[in-house]
Amino acid sequence: MNEIITVAVAGASGRMGREVVKMVLGDPALKLAAAVSRSAAGQDAGRMAGLDSCGVEVKSDLESALAETRPDVLVDFTTPHSAVAHTRLAIEYGVRPVMGTTGYTPEDIEELDKLCRDKGIGGLIAPNFSIGAILMMKFAAEAAKYMPHLEIIEYHGDQKLDAPSGTAVKTAELISEARQELRQGNPDEKETIEGSRGGYYNGFRIHSVRLPGVFAQQEVVFGAFGQTLKIRHDSYDRAGYMPGVNTAVKKVMTHTGLVYGFEHYMD
Ligand SMILES: NC(=O)c1ccc[n+]([C@@H]2O[C@H](COP(=O)([O-])OP(=O)(O)OC[C@H]3O[C@@H](n4cnc5c(N)ncnc54)[C@H](O)[C@@H]3O)[C@@H](O)[C@H]2O)c1
Numbered sequence: 303m304n305e306i307i308t309v310a311v312a313g314a315s316g317r318m319g320r321e322v323v324k325m326v327l328g329d330p331a332l333k334l335a336a337a338v339s340r341s342a343a344g345q346d347a348g349r350m351a352g353l354d355s356c357g358v359e360v361k362s363d364l365e366s367a368l369a370e371t372r373p374d375v376l377v378d379f380t381t382p383h384s385a386v387a388h389t390r391l392a393i394e395y396g397v398r399p400v401m402g403t404t405g406y407t408p409e410d411i412e413e414l415d416k417l418c419r420d421k422g423i424g425g426l427i428a429p430n431f432s433i434g435a436i437l438m439m440k441f442a443a444e445a446a447k448y449m450p451h452l453e454i455i456e457y458h459g460d461q462k463l464d465a466p467s468g469t470a471v472k473t474a475e476l477i478s479e480a481r482q483e484l485r486q487g488n489p490d491e492k493e494t495i496e497g498s499r500g501g502y503y504n505g506f507r508i509h510s511v512r513l514p515g516v517f518a519q520q521e522v523v524f525g526a527f528g529q530t531l532k533i534r535h536d537s538y539d540r541a542g543y544m545p546g547v548n549t550a551v552k553k554v555m556t557h558t559g560l561v562y563g564f565e566h567y568m569d
């Protein structure tokens with residue numbers, strides 16, 4: 303029989319964190335070891351997530367929670383400001399990080415991969431855990447081989463802290479690996495309002511829309527002679543990320559080193 307995997311959740315009272323607590327409590331192969339939230343400290347984690355009491359009290363400090371409970375895995379959905387520090391902390395305690403939080407740079411990822419390898423543990427940074435979003439990224443990278451003129455438009459709520467989204471950055475990276483080098487558009491173009499052409503990435507543009515009422519959507523728009531192609535993904539419910547997070551918690555136990563992108567866990 304497989305060992306039960308013990309899981310700590312950081313950002314447990316947040317919108318994603320509550321879904322993760324529910325997912326962990328609902329899977330007999332997993333055990334909630336700790337839940338960390340500064341705003342909900344002292345509450346029962348199950349009650350906080352809208353379920354019955356589970357006997358795990360929410361703690362306010364990640365480091366002491368990891369030191370006391372020594373879980374197998376940390377699942378983190380907090381803020382881009384704390385993502386790197388939380389990943390380092392988990393690795394230091396030998397806890398495998400499954401990081402849904404966005405905002406890492408390529409240099410951060412390289413450093414954290416080395417730390418994981420030195421410690422002999424696995425880790426995952428996944429800007430998006432939903433199957434549809436992963437397929438949208440894969441299809442966009444494939445399309446870019448044949449239609450290299452493109453722009454990425456991502457839409458999120460107006461309180462999102464990072465721009466572009468982690469998903470847009472990952473999409474841009476995958477597209478850049480697949481697409482021939484090309485500087486799009488008119489080289490003499492002039493912005494009369496700064497930023498109106500969006501962010502520049504390897505010859506193409508990324509636009510971040512932030513509006514109340516929006517959750518998470520992205521489209522990659524391709525243009526070629528006489529035609530356009532749009533590849534679009536829409537998220538409607540945070541529970542839609544949970545099958546991916548559940549798979550990640552189990553797969554991160556099986557390898558060494560940091561994996562960047564949930565697509566690596568799909569095959
Ligand atoms: N990978 C994915 O599939 C995916 C999906 C949705 C959201 N996200 C990302 O997850 C992150 C969180 O999103 P959300 O919508 O749940 O945000 P949220 O604001 O609802 O929740 C974040 C929570 O983290 C807590 N927090 C902040 N700093 C903390 C710290 N140092 N220690 C402990 N808790 C802390 C906040 O109090 C809050 O409860 C964002 O970066 C977002 O982009 C990723």
Ligand SMILES: O=C(O)C1=N[C@H](C(=O)O)CCC1
Nearest residue numbers: 404429430462467468469518
């Ligand atoms: O709601 C958010 O914030 C989301 N962030 C992720 C990103 O930055 O890509 C994924 C979708 C939801």
